[in-house]
Amino acid sequence: MHIIEECNVxxxxxxxxxxxxxxxxxxxxxxxCAFNRRNTIRMTAKCETSCLAxxxxxxxxxxxxxKGSWLILFVVPLVxxxxxxxxxxxxxxxxxxxxxxxxxLLGLCGAMLCDFAIRxxxxxxxxxxxxxxxxxxxxxxxx
Numbered sequence: 327m328h329i330i331e332e333c334n335v336x337x338x339x340x341x342x343x344x345x346x347x348x349x350x351x352x353x354x355x356x357x358x359c360a361f362n363r364r365n366t367i368r369m370t371a372k373c374e375t376s377c378l379a380x381x382x383x384x385x386x387x388x389x390x391x392x393k394g395s396w397l398i399l400f401v402v403p404l405v406x407x408x409x410x411x412x413x414x415x416x417x418x419x420x421x422x423x424x425x426x427x428x429x430x431l432l433g434l435c436g437a438m439l440c441d442f443a444i445r446x447x448x449x450x451x452x453x454x455x456x457x458x459x460x461x462x463x464x465x466x467x468x469x
Contacts, residue, residue, distance in 0.1 A: 329387040345371045371452040380461035386453045403433025
């Protein structure tokens with residue numbers, strides 16, 4: 327099942343657009359879009375129809391979440407950190423420090439690579455289905 331939302335197009339680049347989604351009361355329990363304290367969030371969407379910056383569009387949001395993503399983001403870096411501490415436990419303090427920093431950087435890079443790969447997978451990217459209202463006066467970026 328998919329969620330249909332009305333969004334504003336901020337920038338169009340090729341087959342993708344940057345859209346801005348406004349938080350609604352229904353968003354409170356979902357936690358899929360990572361709204362923080364702001365009322366809007368910008369994200370990339372694949373264009374299935376022609377649109378320009380400033381247009382209001384209907385966007386289909388995938389409801390599927392990446393199961394186990396918390397493992398990638400939190401557990402893997404912590405396991406690497408723990409492994410670095412245990413492996414270098416009998417070493418000099420500066421070797422321990424270097425190995426801990428290396429483990430944290432490795433965990434961060436791994437999480438960023440996984441995030442990049444997941445965001446490029448089509449079933450996790452919002453899709454622009456149609457244009458609701460065209461806005462020719464918007465001074466945004468179109469390419």
